[in-house]
Amino acid sequence: MELFFRKYFWTVNLVFILLVAWMVARTANLFVESKIAPEASTEPAARTPQRVKEAERLASLELEALSRLTGIKIPEPEPVVQEPTAATPTYDDNAEPVKSGLRVKLLGTLVASDKNWSFASVQDMVTQRSQTYMVGDRIQGAEVTDIQRERVIVINNSRKEFIDGQPGDGSTPAPAFTPPPVAAATPAPNSGLGTGIRATSENEYEVPRGEIDKTLANLNEVAMQARIVPAFKDGQAQGFKLFSIRPDSIYSKIGVQNGDVIRRINGFDLNSPEKALEVYSKLKESSRIEIEIERNGTPIRKTYNVR
Structure with missing residues (x-):
C-alpha cells in the first residue's frame, strides 16, 4: 500500500496545484469584476415612456369629460402636412423619357445585370471631355437613374x-412637376x-364686465383662437399649454404668449376637469382674476381687475 501511494503521489500534487490555480483565478476574476462593474444608481428610476403616454391618454379623456360638462368643443388637431422628401419622386416614374436638351453625347455603355454596376461614357460637347458615369451620378445637374444599351436615362429638372x-x-x-396650390387657411370668426x-401695467389689466360675459358666451370661438394641450411634468398634469395663438385673439389681448403654460386661475390648479369646471363656474362672479403662468421656466402672475 505504501508503495502504491509513493508511485501515484504525483497525481495528488497535480490535482492540488490545479485546485489552487483555479481558486486564484476565480479570486482575481471577482476582483476585476467589482472594479469595472457600473455602480448601482441610487436615484429613482425614470418614468417610462409608456407611463407618460398613459397619463396623456387619461388627460385626453378628462378633456372630453370637461367638454361634455361645459359644452365647449375640443378643437380638432391640425392636419400634419408631410413635406416631400428626397425618397419621394416629384416626377412620373412610368412616363416615357423624352430627348434631353443637355449638350452631351453618349459614346458607349457597359450594361450589367445589376444596373448599379453599369457604366456609360458621355462626352461634354462644350469642353469636348468624356467621363464615365454610373447610376446616381450627375451629368450637368441631371441625375443618372438607368443605363441602357443605347441610351442613358436621367432626371433633369423633374423631367424624365x-x-x-x-x-x-x-x-x-x-x-414637369408643379406642386398643388396650398389652400388659404380659413380665418377664424372674430366677434x-x-x-x-x-x-394698466406689464402684468395688470382692466377688463369690463361685459367682456367676461361675451367671452363666456363665445367659448367655441375662444377655443379656435389657439391650440391648447395638457402640459405634463414627470407624467403629471401641470396645467394647459398654449401655442398657435392668433395675433388678434383674446389670448393676445390678455398678454398670453405662445408656449405659456397656464397653471392656476384664482389659486385653483388646472390639473383636472373638476378644477377647471370650478374655475369656469366662478369667473362670472369674480371682480379680480389672477392667473399663474409658466413662461420659459419662469413663473409669471397676471392680474385682471373686472369693472
Whole structure:
C-alpha cells in the first residue's frame, strides 16, 4: 500500500496545484469584476415612456369629460402636412423619357445585370471631355437613374429624359412637376372679443364686465383662437399649454404668449376637469382674476381687475 501511494503521489500534487490555480483565478476574476462593474444608481428610476403616454391618454379623456360638462368643443388637431422628401419622386416614374436638351453625347455603355454596376461614357460637347458615369451620378445637374444599351436615362429638372448618340440642343426643360396650390387657411370668426381690455401695467389689466360675459358666451370661438394641450411634468398634469395663438385673439389681448403654460386661475390648479369646471363656474362672479403662468421656466402672475 505504501508503495502504491509513493508511485501515484504525483497525481495528488497535480490535482492540488490545479485546485489552487483555479481558486486564484476565480479570486482575481471577482476582483476585476467589482472594479469595472457600473455602480448601482441610487436615484429613482425614470418614468417610462409608456407611463407618460398613459397619463396623456387619461388627460385626453378628462378633456372630453370637461367638454361634455361645459359644452365647449375640443378643437380638432391640425392636419400634419408631410413635406416631400428626397425618397419621394416629384416626377412620373412610368412616363416615357423624352430627348434631353443637355449638350452631351453618349459614346458607349457597359450594361450589367445589376444596373448599379453599369457604366456609360458621355462626352461634354462644350469642353469636348468624356467621363464615365454610373447610376446616381450627375451629368450637368441631371441625375443618372438607368443605363441602357443605347441610351442613358436621367432626371433633369423633374423631367424624365434620355441621352443618346446625338447631342442635345441645349434647351432647358420646364419643370414637369408643379406642386398643388396650398389652400388659404380659413380665418377664424372674430366677434371682437377682448376689444375693451386695457393694460394698466406689464402684468395688470382692466377688463369690463361685459367682456367676461361675451367671452363666456363665445367659448367655441375662444377655443379656435389657439391650440391648447395638457402640459405634463414627470407624467403629471401641470396645467394647459398654449401655442398657435392668433395675433388678434383674446389670448393676445390678455398678454398670453405662445408656449405659456397656464397653471392656476384664482389659486385653483388646472390639473383636472373638476378644477377647471370650478374655475369656469366662478369667473362670472369674480371682480379680480389672477392667473399663474409658466413662461420659459419662469413663473409669471397676471392680474385682471373686472369693472
